[in-house]
Amino acid sequence: MIIRRLISTSILRAAISFVVLSASVPAQAQKFFSFQKDSIPMFRGFAxxxxxxxxxxxxxxxxxxxxxxLRINLHDEWFPIIEAGLGRSNHDDDVTHIHYSTSAPYFKIGVDKNLLKDKHGVNRLYGGLRYAFTSYKVDISRADFPDPVWLWNTGYGVKDAQCNQHWLEAVIGVDAKIFGPLHLGWSLRYKxxxxxKEGDFGNTWYVPGYGNFGDTRLGGTFNVIIDI
Known part of the structure; x- marks a missing residue:
């Protein structure tokens, strides 16, 4: 409940800030958030x-x-996008001999903007932002080993510990046409x-869709893209 309240408060503050900012930003900034005026239709398909x-x-x-x-093309300038995936990990630590595993879906929603002056060209340079979320369960275990004091076998295990994470991603990338509807592209992500929310066992080793544990992380993608 605390996490939901914090997220709701953050979204409300962001919305209020956006309204106030929209009323006061200079003309150049307002031009950035507008659509280029020409004869090209607003909806240009999706990919x-x-x-x-x-x-x-x-x-x-x-x-x-x-x-x-799934990405929607609005006037070759703005690209609302939904990203979804399945993240998995099956890791054994060579030092501690602890085994970590998880498998869960994750979801991202955001928007990209074409930064090139020629908006309707076949290639694109874009910047964007994502909000991402995952809810996942983790298993952590260690094989039995002799206790150094009492000499009996002891082990460690956590089963189906419920966790979740919310994060933001700043995106910069390119999209190049190869032939027909086929494009290739790459992006760099700052997460x-x-x-x-994690269990009492401490930090999880891997978060689906985010990567290894940490407050911030760099990542990247190389995408095969089909325009429809």
Missing amino acids: VSFDLVGAGMMAFSDCGQYEGA RRIAH
């Missing part, structure tokens, strides 16, 4: 995409994610955790 970086991590390391996205 679906799939990230290869997360899939590669899933295949060749002990954590990663499968992630896809900032804004709220989280």
Whole structure:
């Protein structure tokens, strides 16, 4: 309840700030948030995409994610986007011999803006922002080992510990047309955790969609994009 109250308060404050700012920003800033006036229609279709970086991590390391996205094209300038994925981890610590595993979906919603002067070109440079959320369960265990004092076997285990996390992502990326509806693109992400809930066992090693534990984190994607 506390996390929900904090998030609701943050959203309300952001909305009020946006209204106040919109009334006072200079003309140049208002131009940035407007649509370029020409004969091109507002709705220009949508695109679906799939990230290869997360899939590669899933295949060749002990954590990663499968992630896809649906993006709407508004006048080749603004691109509302929904991203969703499945993050997994199956990690053994070489020092502590503790095993960590989780598997859960995550969701992101946001918007990108085409930063190029030629808005209707086949290639794009964009900047954007995402709000992301995941609710996940973790299993933590350690194989039995002899107690150094009493010499009997002892172990450690946590099963289905309920956790969640909210974070923001600042995005910068490119989108290049290859041929027909096929595009390739990459993005860099700066992630900032804004709220989280974890069990009494401490920090979780991996958060689905976010990565290894921490307040801030850098990440990236390499996307195969199909315009529809």
